[in-house]
Amino acid sequence: MPAKRSGPTQPISVVTGGAGFLGSHLTDYLLAKGHRVVAIDNLVTGSLQNIEHLGGNPAFKYIQQDVTEFIFLDMPVDYVWHFASPASPIDYLELPIQTLKVGSLGTHKALGLAKHKNARFLLASTSEIYGDPLVHPQPESYWGNVNTIGPRGCYDEAKRFAEALTMAYYREHKVDTRIVRIFNTYGPRMRLNDGRVVPSFVGQALKNKPITVFGDGSQTRSFCYCSDLIEGIYRLMMSSTNLPVNIGNPREMSMLEFARTIIQATGSKSKIIFTPLPQDDPKLRQPDITLARRILRWEPKVKLEDGLAETISFFANREEGVRQKKNRRRA
Numbered sequence: 666m667p668a669k670r671s672g673p674t675q676p677i678s679v680v681t682g683g684a685g686f687l688g689s690h691l692t693d694y695l696l697a698k699g700h701r702v703v704a705i706d707n708l709v710t711g712s713l714q715n716i717e718h719l720g721g722n723p724a725f726k727y728i729q730q731d732v733t734e735f736i737f738l739d740m741p742v743d744y745v746w747h748f749a750s751p752a753s754p755i756d757y758l759e760l761p762i763q764t765l766k767v768g769s770l771g772t773h774k775a776l777g778l779a780k781h782k783n784a785r786f787l788l789a790s791t792s793e794i795y796g797d798p799l800v801h802p803q804p805e806s807y808w809g810n811v812n813t814i815g816p817r818g819c820y821d822e823a824k825r826f827a828e829a830l831t832m833a834y835y836r837e838h839k840v841d842t843r844i845v846r847i848f849n850t851y852g853p854r855m856r857l858n859d860g861r862v863v864p865s866f867v868g869q870a871l872k873n874k875p876i877t878v879f880g881d882g883s884q885t886r887s888f889c890y891c892s893d894l895i896e897g898i899y900r901l902m903m904s905s906t907n908l909p910v911n912i913g914n915p916r917e918m919s920m921l922e923f924a925r926t927i928i929q930a931t932g933s934k935s936k937i938i939f940t941p942l943p944q945d946d947p948k949l950r951q952p953d954i955t956l957a958r959r960i961l962r963w964e965p966k967v968k969l970e971d972g973l974a975e976t977i978s979f980f981a982n983r984e985e986g987v988r989q990k991k992n993r994r995r996a
């Protein structure tokens with residue numbers, strides 16, 4: 666039975682992966698909306714640095730736990746936001762079994778919590794479920810082109826399983842579920858070394874090191890700033906849509922063009938070098954956001970130039986912090 670509410674009804678949200686890049690931004694957003702937030706994270710790819718500013722906030726609680734284990738919470742819960750997962754290709758290449766476990770067992774536990782507490786549930790799914798897409802841009806109706814046994818299969822299939830499990834809980838247990846398919850997102854709090862293209866290129870550019878474009882750089886991506894993404898996801902949770910919705914920014918560019926954009930935005934002296942394209946790297950990616958526009962009245966607002974400026978200054982400060990720490994240790 667869900668725990669009984671007492672006192673004023675401040676919504677209570679549980680965010681799995683709450684110390685991660687997106688989980689921590691979502692946590693900030695929900696706190697600003699007046700929610701109480703319980704963030705759960707095992708810190709495999711998340712970091713306490715992302716939530717340290719919330720220390721002492723009475724509306725915030727952090728639990729260090731692997732969500733593939735039973736989640737016990739002695740309180741009512743209104744919303745479960747399931748964001749826990751490694752999300753960068755090099756992270757899930759290093760952690761393939763943990764990635765499969767959090768997408769399957771972790772989603773099972775998070776859905777179980779939502780069912781037990783009679784809470785609404787949102788799954789953070791991904792554009793990766795479309796694989797190397799044969800339809801472009803990708804609408805939600807596209808079933809995808811995924812290599813199950815390739816290096817990205819652990820992430821793609823875990824998220825595909827998570828979507829299937831979410832729909833099963835919706836149909837069988839009548840849990841009120843939502844599924845967001847998140848396209849490439851960037852912003853402050855990404856890890857400098859997470860291997861994704863934004864931190865990689867910005868980190869290289871800030872140090873005037875060569876920018877590593879994989880392949881010939883003709884593969885495309887479309888980058889959404891984190892605040893736009895979180896706004897879209899919040900609207901989805903508050904909507905009445907149980908079927909998957911793409912959230913992302915349709916402005917598409919090649920990785921070569923993106924490398925040039927980063928060099929320009931940082932004023933870097935870096936040169937571009939070409940290195941081998943990883944296996945199964947999707948050649949094209951752009952969200953079709955017709956559905957989000959129509960049912961959520963949402964579309965991204967932050968221009969790439971503005972979002973990059975914020976992100977670059979975040980990474981520049983982090984780099985400076987690391988440099989000062991090293992100097993202090995030497996002194």
Ligand code: UDP
Nearest residue numbers: 754860861862863865877878879884920946
């Ligand atoms: N990429 C690149 N150089 C890097 C890192 C990534 O050219 O140092 C490319 C990568 O091959 C892919 C795109 O940038 O085509 C986006 O990669 P990311 O790892 O950010 O995420 P993905 O969209 O592939 O999941």
